[in-house]
Amino acid sequence: MLVLSHVTASYGDVRALNDVSLEVKKGEIFALLGANGAGKSSTLRSIVGLLKISQGAIEFLGQRIENRNPVDIVRRGISMVFEGRRIFPELTVRENLVAGAYLIKDAKVRQERMAELFERFPRLAERQSQLAGSLSGGEQQMLAIARALISKPSLLLMDEPSMGLAPKVVDEVFRIIVELNAAGTTILLVEQNAQRALEIATRAAVLETGHVALAGSAAELLNNEKVRAAYLGM
Amino acid sequence: MKIRRWFPVLVTLALVLGIVAGCAPAGPVPTKPAEAPAAKEPIKIGGIGPLSPPGTPALGTEMMNAFKLRIDEINAAGGLLGRPLELVFEDSAGTPEKGTAAMEKLINKDKVIAVVGEGHSSALLAEMEVAHRSHVILIDVEAWSDKIRTRGYREVFAIPASNTLFNAKIAEFIQASGFKRPFLLAEDTDFGVEGIQLLGKALENLGITYESLVVDRTTKDFVPFLLQAQEFNPDILVVNVTGVGAYLIIKQAKELGLAPTANCALFSGVADMGYPELWETAGSAAQYVVWETAIHPKAQYTDLTQPFIDKYTKTYGRPPTYSGLQAYDAILVLEEAIKLAGSTDTDKLIEALEKVKVKGTRGIMSFPTEPGVYYHQADVPLLFLQYTEVGQTPDKCEIVFPVNLKTADLQKPPK
């Protein structure tokens, strides 16, 4: 579904990605692991066009999408939940979703989608006219996910969705990821919590200094000595 | 893609060309010497004045036009000393900084034999330092500061009224018209502040009580100042503010119901009162405004007055104000001095200037040498006019002062 081949990208003089190649298959949860600064977020940013790549190619559903306008990429069915949630704090919950549904021109469809999401996240429905910045961390994460889902993406990129959340909320986030995947959404998951990520993932890769160091099925990586030592704390 | 990338560059280039083109009239405007004596090296005369803000561009433009008019006439008649004249005009923006730079450029680069112009005292006070240092004649066309005269530089000659002379006349006018409570508004420049002090002194001498206020001339909303004036309950508002402020004050004073009204007259002593912009900007608020000028068809000072006014009006499409007359007179004076001296040498020219009696558009000009506020100061006629109708041209105004030239009594707006 999504193929990155030999992708290289930099922020100014700092190289963020160095010859990254990986493939996400339809229907799977693909976990991207690695230490801070290994290039996980940069990989996601390059996929959605927020980071221009200097070499390599990115294909989505058989078409080249590298270095395109983010809007064009989102329109093809990719959406993203940012690290740190990045909801619009001075917009209300409802307005955040209106922004997320920007590409949906039909007002009726927007209403239906919003109703669906409010049903799924009742906490958001209760707080729909509150400013998003006033929500709790967990609620903000739900809003970030809802905002990404309103466009019904076929591929959802999630950057550290459990970061900074209470354990109970983390459980809920992972439950939602599994549910979404079961409902047919392919997921590319970047996670610090390697243990939890590998438990739900189909396949995974480990990034080290902008390069894919290891890749394989989730089970393989879960049993890999190096991974266990470096990322699972065993 | 290529084209898109270059588009901003092309547009920028176009803009730069536009700026250059747009600035052209503000740069030096040499007058072409006439064909006949073209073989000879021209005598270069420097012109200086405000062509851009914060100065009054209308004033600088008028001076430049009047200079050109006389210089073209001289060239058409064969030039001076067998040589054509050439005007090199520089923009001073009415500021000391730009004025100094413009003077230095005229003297050092263009090698002019004398400089004429300027309409802002603060600029001229800086420019005259350059003239004095470089020993080049500077003829003041429309800067009124007393300091210009009292500094006593031999190189500097004054065509317009000085503040002392002018304010003495205003005080006389106020007394003669029976006003008892004048309120004075002045701009925060040498011209304004010095003027308010001099007028205050003159009023005190006549035993008239007054109040005054100095205002920032770049401001646009004068209502707060006018509210203060209203508190004083004046019977005449004297406005010593040039440029846009001159019009804004009239408009805003009228809107406030302060002046000109049945209870309070409005007098404004600046050149801006003579421009058609007064009506275009202040509109009906300017009816009954009293102002001061040196030009009026019923005041034909010499046989040069009307021909100049006609020719200026025909050439530039608008009648001159007294700044135009003064600018024209400045060239007449210089012309006479060059003829008398038979040379363009500064010392010989100064000697000649101190001797000449030149017929100008406003009377006979000569330059006394006694130190003080009348040093190198030509005698100046002053007329107090009143706009009695909306949209009136200056020549249709009534003369209300001095008494010997008066054509009508001062009118008050109906209650």
Added chain:
Amino acid sequence: MPKSLELFLSYVINGLIIGNIYGLMALGLTLILGVMKIVNFAHGEFYMLGGYAAYICSIKLGLGPVAGILGAIVTVFFIGLFVERALLTPFYSGRLERPSDYALLMTFSLSVFLMNVVIPIFGPYQKASAPLAEGSVNLGIVSVGATRVIASLVAILLMALLLLLLSKTRLGIALRAIAQDRDAAAICGIDVNRMNPVAFGIGTAMAAAAGALLAPTFLVYPASGSLAASKANAILVLGGMGSIKGAIIGALLLGVLESLGVLFLSPGYRDVYGFLVIVLVLLIKPTGLFGGQEF
């Protein structure tokens, strides 16, 4: 009412009337800053162009004062669009090392250019556009020029319309989303680069509206925008760069403070008082009154 209170109130009223016009200027600047993250140094010149457009429509073409104001808004909106497309696209193309420096230099040069280019077109002389009303309005304690009362009311109306646009429409939500988080907005499917000309067009049209509303009272001439721009910039800082609430409250505050400064302090430095207050506010709260609040 005692005389002194009456005087005080008349100064406050005058300050509020002017403050609304400042608000219109500052709101346009805030919109551009919020969405594009650039300070438009040519904002005052769009104010000036608005004045000239109003003059041409209302006086030269004889279409009347309402057409003058509408003409100014529409004309300058399109000039704004053109300027943004023609001159500011390199700012966010990603090809520049220091895009903010580019934007600063470009808008600053544009300001000088526009100020000079109108001299050969309109001449150095001052013009006034047709006023919406003649005479003055008696507000009980003070008589105020009708033109500026109406200008103030129209300014309130235009500000309300802009706030309505920003809070109720999808376009407005998109603009606010971009101001708060550009990348997140892009991933929502909002074409952030296409919104730049929209924001610039609307922002400059607000300046033009202010210019057109004041052209009958404060006149229009080549340099007429510089004072208005300096006030708008000051309000931007006072209100806390980019806050809409801050821009409106800051504008009213500046208007009243300037007016009262004349009453209580020396009148000669009227345009300085507002700036003194700004320095004080910034010393106490370096982010401005409403700093950190985006839109």
